[in-house]
Amino acid sequence: MPNQSLNARIPAYKSAFSSGELQRTYQDLVGIVQNLRTEFSKKYQGEFSVANILHGYIDFTYFYLQNDYLKSKKLKLALVLNHKNANFALWLLGQTKDVQILYWIKLREAKWVNKEAMPEYSIFEISLLSAPDFDNATKLSESIHSQFKILLQEILETLESCE
Numbered sequence: 001m002p003n004q005s006l007n008a009r010i011p012a013y014k015s016a017f018s019s020g021e022l023q024r025t026y027q028d029l030v031g032i033v034q035n036l037r038t039e040f041s042k043k044y045q046g047e048f049s050v051a052n053i054l055h056g057y058i059d060f061t062y063f064y065l066q067n068d069y070l071k072s073k074k075l076k077l078a079l080v081l082n083h084k085n086a087n088f089a090l091w092l093l094g095q096t097k098d099v100q101i102l103y104w105i106k107l108r109e110a111k112w113v114n115k116e117a118m119p120e121y122s123i124f125e126i127s128l129l130s131a132p133d134f135d136n137a138t139k140l141s142e143s144i145h146s147q148f149k150i151l152l153q154e155i156l157e158t159l160e161s162c163e
């Protein structure tokens with residue numbers, strides 16, 4: 001399909017939208033991320049600045065988290081919903097591509113880093129929930145918060161050790 005012209009791909013595009021199911025599912029998933037963003041903003045108030053939801057593309061919906069330490073290193077974390085895989089991940093990002101490359105090199109021995117190739121948008125991507133239960137909002141939220149807390153500590157320790 002990628003080799004087809006745009007006009008040739010339009011019927012499949014229209015078909016995907018015709019029932020309204022795609023739009024409803026997308027809106028529900030974005031709503032889950034919005035709720036998580038609100039929870040993180042409250043839970044980590046004073047410790048992290050939590051940016052607004054970014055969902056301009058259909059592939060990822062995410063928000064950034066940054067504390068003073070990460071900011072001083074020109075880094076930030078992103079809590080990401082990957083729509084293609086329908087799962088959640090935690091990404092470490094650089095403020096610029098040069099910062100991302102620098103930290104990808106510095107962190108090459110970290111367990112989360114792909115030594116062969118840097119991800120397109122991040123330094124590394126850690127799966128938070130590979131098969132989330134979207135129908136149980138409480139369990140979903142608790143699992144993400146729990147994983148975040150554990151990974152945050154490990155990430156900060158790893159960053160400090162590479163300086």
